[in-house]
Amino acid sequence: MPVAPLAFVATADGRAAIVGEHLEVVGPGEDLVQRAADLEQAGDVRWVWWSGRVDATALVAAGIPVTRCWDVAEAHRLLVGGWEASPQVAWAAAHRLDRAGLPAPTRGDLFDFHTTDSSSAPMALGSPGGYLDPDAGTATWHPDDATLVAWARAALACAQAQESALAAVGPRSVAAAHSESAAAFLCLELARDGLPVDRATAERLIADAAGPRPDGDADLRRIRADRDRRVLSHTPGRESTDLRSPVQVKELLASVGVVVPNTRKWVLEPFRDAHPVVGALLEWRRAERIATTYGYPWLDTHVGPDDRLRGEWTACDGAAGRMTAQNGLHNLPTSLRPAVAAHPGHVFVRADLGQIEPRVLAAVSGDEAFAAATRADDLYAPVAAALGVDRPVAKIAVLAAMYGQRSGAAGEALKDLERTYPVAMGYLDAAYAAGLRREPLRTFGGRLIRLDTVLADVAAEDAAASDAARGRFARNAVIQGSAAELFKAWAATVRATTRDLGAQIVLCLHDELLVHVPEENADETKARLERALTDSARRWTGSTQVRFVADASVIRRWSEAKD
DNA sequence: ACACTCACGTA
DNA sequence: CGTACGTGAGTGTA
Numbered sequence: 001m002p003v004a005p006l007a008f009v010a011t012a013d014g015r016a017a018i019v020g021e022h023l024e025v026v027g028p029g030e031d032l033v034q035r036a037a038d039l040e041q042a043g044d045v046r047w048v049w050w051s052g053r054v055d056a057t058a059l060v061a062a063g064i065p066v067t068r069c070w071d072v073a074e075a076h077r078l079l080v081g082g083w084e085a086s087p088q089v090a091w092a093a094a095h096r097l098d099r100a101g102l103p104a105p106t107r108g109d110l111f112d113f114h115t116t117d118s119s120s121a122p123m124a125l126g127s128p129g130g131y132l133d134p135d136a137g138t139a140t141w142h143p144d145d146a147t148l149v150a151w152a153r154a155a156l157a158c159a160q161a162q163e164s165a166l167a168a169v170g171p172r173s174v175a176a177a178h179s180e181s182a183a184a185f186l187c188l189e190l191a192r193d194g195l196p197v198d199r200a201t202a203e204r205l206i207a208d209a210a211g212p213r214p215d216g217d218a219d220l221r222r223i224r225a226d227r228d229r230r231v232l233s234h235t236p237g238r239e240s241t242d243l244r245s246p247v248q249v250k251e252l253l254a255s256v257g258v259v260v261p262n263t264r265k266w267v268l269e270p271f272r273d274a275h276p277v278v279g280a281l282l283e284w285r286r287a288e289r290i291a292t293t294y295g296y297p298w299l300d301t302h303v304g305p306d307d308r309l310r311g312e313w314t315a316c317d318g319a320a321g322r323m324t325a326q327n328g329l330h331n332l333p334t335s336l337r338p339a340v341a342a343h344p345g346h347v348f349v350r351a352d353l354g355q356i357e358p359r360v361l362a363a364v365s366g367d368e369a370f371a372a373a374t375r376a377d378d379l380y381a382p383v384a385a386a387l388g389v390d391r392p393v394a395k396i397a398v399l400a401a402m403y404g405q406r407s408g409a410a411g412e413a414l415k416d417l418e419r420t421y422p423v424a425m426g427y428l429d430a431a432y433a434a435g436l437r438r439e440p441l442r443t444f445g446g447r448l449i450r451l452d453t454v455l456a457d458v459a460a461e462d463a464a465a466s467d468a469a470r471g472r473f474a475r476n477a478v479i480q481g482s483a484a485e486l487f488k489a490w491a492a493t494v495r496a497t498t499r500d501l502g503a504q505i506v507l508c509l510h511d512e513l514l515v516h517v518p519e520e521n522a523d524e525t526k527a528r529l530e531r532a533l534t535d536s537a538r539r540w541t542g543s544t545q546v547r548f549v550a551d552a553s554v555i556r557r558w559s560e561a562k563d
Numbered sequence: 564a565c566a567c568t569c570a571c572g573t574a
Numbered sequence: 575c576g577t578a579c580g581t582g583a584g585t586g587t588a
């Protein structure tokens with residue numbers, strides 16, 4: 001049963017168009033949103049937009065549960081790699097037009113504006129031989145109805161060209177574009193819905209670490225000075241040291257005989273017993289981190305009156321394709337996680353993918369012996385048995401193979417690993433070698449990993465170090481990026497299959513999902529989440545040879561132990 | 564004003 | 575045991 005593609009495009013001035021084979025509507029955004037809701041309800045629609053962030057915000061705000069979409073920007077990021085993905089760039093790539101010939105925007109720059117005849121007709125929006133109008137789709141663009149309809153038709157044409165191009169890349173790339181597009185829509189919902197927070201607990205945890213909520217600037221300075229004094233009291237005569245300046249801290253430490261190349265935590269840790277100021281400084285850093293990054297200003301700025309922590313989300317980064325999030329959603333210290341709590345009448349279903357990266361390696365490399373190991377709940381157990389070593393040794397050897405070890409330890413086991421799983425290890429070696437040669441790679445789902453642009457500045461003066469860094473990046477990216485694809489396919493499936501239970505995905509953390517759900521539906525949500533993994537893994541790998549496992553539990557606070 | 568380094572949190 | 579990301583403070587440059 002074919003799914004009819006329907007373009008939905010919106011302008012910054014509040015108008016929109018819906019265009020399909022047998023449909024053409026243009027008008028005020030709110031009318032079009034209603035129309036889209038009806039069409040979505042009727043089913044069998046795949047929405048096409050240049051990017052969800054630009055075109056679909058009104059649909060997200062209206063709570064329309066889009067199930068299928070094609071995000072031209074996300075498809076372009078798969079196809080070409082990197083992060084740049086304007087409609088103009090995506091159009092040119094999909095039609096194999098020379099990137100260097102892209103016309104420059106005229107309205108974004110005052111000088112251009114003065115030298116441009118503003119009455120000139122817009123460039124053709126959708127002619128196969130030409131580029132898109134560089135101003136189309138920008139925030140200051142005001143198209144007439146006919147132009148907006150043409151813009152929507154161009155999106156449809158672009159999506160179709162991308163689909164052909166992706167189909168030529170590999171057997172999984174069109175499906176990957178579908179799930180990347182769904183993930184991008186999910187990102188808008190994540191930003192809209194936020195992460196449920198127990199504000200009282202958050203306040204208490206911040207107070208425990210950083211002191212009570214300051215009452216004005218003077219109080220803030222006093223609390224800060226008190227915190228500083230607990231370190232500086234250990235070094236009489238140096239009370240004026242600025243603890244926030246690494247250079248001054250280094251001097252302070254040197255004055256008590258602690259001579260270090262830098263003042264990082266893991267460098268200072270061994271010197272805890274050398275002088276009491278070291279421990280005091282490390283404690284100060286922890287408190288200062290909470291006070292500055294995750295303190296009261298953070299709480300006040302990013303947690304709304306509805307007790308939801310909000311930030312912007314992106315479906316992929318510019319390197320391997322993992323999701324990113326702002327405002328601390330992806331790096332909230334574990335000490336603050338008790339503050340992430342389900343709201344009344346609700347619970348969280350939390351699940352993470354166990355040993356995701358070695359399992360992904362088995363899938364992407366097609367190593368049958370390694371795939372056999374994934375059928376165990378604990379992958380390292382059969383690997384240890386095959387290598388004739390203890391589990392911890394097997395684990396270190398596998399991780400060393402995937403991430404590139406430079407210091408000894410796993411040497412012998414690593415050789416056995418090469419012998420036992422030559423296909424998997426060969427895949428990693430090939431990725432490393434491609435990195436050295438600056439040859440682009442593709443993830444399992446077809447995302448292009450570019451090596452011509454990344455790492456240009458890292459150790460640029462040392463060619464060998466730079467090569468090795470590129471090799472490690474390449475080897476890591478094909479695994480990390482492929483894992484990200486499976487994760488997003490899983491997340492999109494969970495979103496689609498648990499919506500009727502009132503479930504809401506509220507956090508995606510690389511291999512972990514947090515779903516907020518009415519408590520009476522918790523067990524069913526958990527079951528569907530596990531089922532979703534089986535289904536999406538089978539679709540993604542195209543077989544059942546590689547097993548993926550989810551560790552799922554029903555909890556009230558994020559900090560609660562797994563069970 | 565902006566870019567950079569340092570430091571550190573997460574996976 | 576590597577890679578990636580986002581954040582904030584200090585520092586140096588334009």
